[in-house]
Amino acid sequence: MISTLEEKPHIPAAPRKRKMPGWAVAMLGVAGAIALLSITSMQTGFPQLTSSGTTQTAVRLALPILLAGLGGLWAERAGVVNIGLEGMMIMGTWGAAWAGYQWGPWAALVAAVVFGSLGGLLHAIATVTFGVNHIVSGVAINLLGAGLTKYLSTLIFLPLSNNPRQSPPVQSFDTFSAAGLGDWLGELEAGQRLFISDVAGILRGLVTGVSPLTMIAILLLPLSYYLLWRTRFGLRLRSVGENPHAADSLGVKVYFHKYVAVIVSGGLAGLGGAALVLNPGQLSYLEGQTGGRGYIGLAAMIFGNWRPGGLLGGAALFGYADGLQLRSGGETVLALVYGVVILLAAIVVWQLIRQRWFSAASAIVVAVLMYLLYISLDEIPGEFVSYAPHMVTLAVLAVASQRLRMPAADGLVYRRG
């Protein structure tokens, strides 16, 4: 007993560099990303890279990914892998459209959350109570979610819209824009000055056409962080994901916390579905609308190392790539390849300073390959651009999977002893 008491103070005394606080790292990252984009847009001559239109589209496309990713975060922090996010999202789109065309957008949000949560409840029953393999249950829920919505659409939407694959139009939210600020930023953006115009463009995109759903989604991120990392409930929930046996022995209700986490996860995924239905460009349920965004949300969460901040970064990156392609096509996305080359050059310098020769050499090789790609192509074929998130995820996993840390008991079936 005494020896352990004596040993304890030694651990923090070990020589460790003081790390920067998380918010500082995040600010540096954002500033770096904007600087990179601004240099790229100057060198390649594509001001669309940081235009307000692109940002606005990117935000809209990032929302479903962000919400699905948050759903994944809740479930996996409690140790339940949720491949079923896609199915829950599909159920959310149907619920949003069903309630939305009758009672307006707020009802759509509520219904989407309810439908998504039902999917989550099913996943919880299968994985927590019955101990079914999480992947298996998730795949089954994806099948079930797609089937259920197809059936319900044929039953309910077909008489109304004459199309079994589409719902009647849904009323959208009124959007807000910070008018005065937006105009001022618009002037700055039109000025085409390095960095300042780029920042103005991005900010203008962020404050124009903001819907209540955008605000809710963005508030849900700090809220989730607060609940999961700063409350007693969150500590218990995460302890269930790290070591359920230890948590149980301390009196934490393992099953209860897992149930709550997975149901919340489904609700968030459903809300992500609502974000798709209430997207101003579309405003109805469409079969196959989710297009694998549930999976992309999961990928964004892994990209973010099971943390809310990283998840936001992942969702922003994936939404941005998608939005850029939608607004300005494959040529501008090719400009991003140029940006990656610049980024890799910076990494090479950094690795050389740290005398990591192997990493530096491999970064040089990748940079050269990317540069050759950039000068040999006229544009990235549109077929591939939509799958940029998939490629980024594979690359990130390949490079960083050793440094990513998922909850220790993630995906393991726990049975009360």
Added chain:
Amino acid sequence: MGHLRGKLLPPALAIVFSLLLCGVALIISGANPLSAFGAMVTQVGKGTTFVDILNSTGIYYVAALAVAIGFQMNLFNIGVEGQYRVAAVVAAVVGGSIALPTGIHTLVIIIVAAIAGAAWAAIPAILKVTRGVNEVISTIMMNGLAIGLSAYLIRRDVFGELRGNNIRTAEIPESGWMPGISFGGSGTMFGFIFVAIALGIGYWIMMNKTRFGFELRASGESSTAASAGGVNSKKMVLVAMLLSGAIAGLISLPELLGRDHTFSLNFTAGIGFSGIAIALLGRNHPGGIAFGALLWAFLDKSGLALDNVGVPREIVTIMQGSIVLSVVVAYEVVRRFELASEQRRVGRELGTVGGAA
């Protein structure tokens, strides 16, 4: 006897449960479940339905075999969907651009498809072995990329050509087709079904009679015990994944060689995910998978009759989904029940031994 009951009871329970569930759903939506199920069963004898069911059983069977190889060692190859898509487009492009004698041409297409499927599976396999990347997430990403790649390859300025409203690859010449068995008005059965049966037999032999199969199953039961017994787990992951991908590459061949002869926008998607469900239904056993594939195909095809009695045919998708979910739950419940009774039995015997000593 008890052993067999443990294997057959769960799927039977699951099917009954799903029928009840869908029956309730039908009643709620104002339809008569008995007439709906009756229409599904009687549909089998009409027109080409029976042969259609057989054809699609063959396709699902191959898909489920591909998934099952991975499942045997707890390797979740969610990427079968992408692997067969890539294999289909590559096989169609190669098959349509070469000229070879009849038979050899077909064989070359089959080999190309298997290699393409294995190559697409090799990426997540290598990532897993060298970088420790979880195969579930990487294969899901590869599925997305496969859709992009196939859409790119059939672009008109790449390998595609415009025929009517449809973009497709060049048609495979007749020397590369695989003849089927014609039943006149009842349709034509794919010749590839015999290949599917051969694959099933090969799978059974590999799993039960070869060292590789033993090592595969051992890795699935306990990877630590297997590696202690000298099984190279990295090699096993690599080989199992490549094999799974190679079989996945064959999934689209019945349609490609026997009916379509080209890869077009009408490509049948989603078979890979059905394959996962069927492998679960059949518990990775070649016989069980055959039954699962037959059930799946029956639900798919006979569902068409539901429109005639005024029921949306999508109810069969719900039925399929609920069968899968309830079957895995049922297997788990039965497994726990058997485990508990085993423990009681062992406890009882140990108790008597202890009493005698």
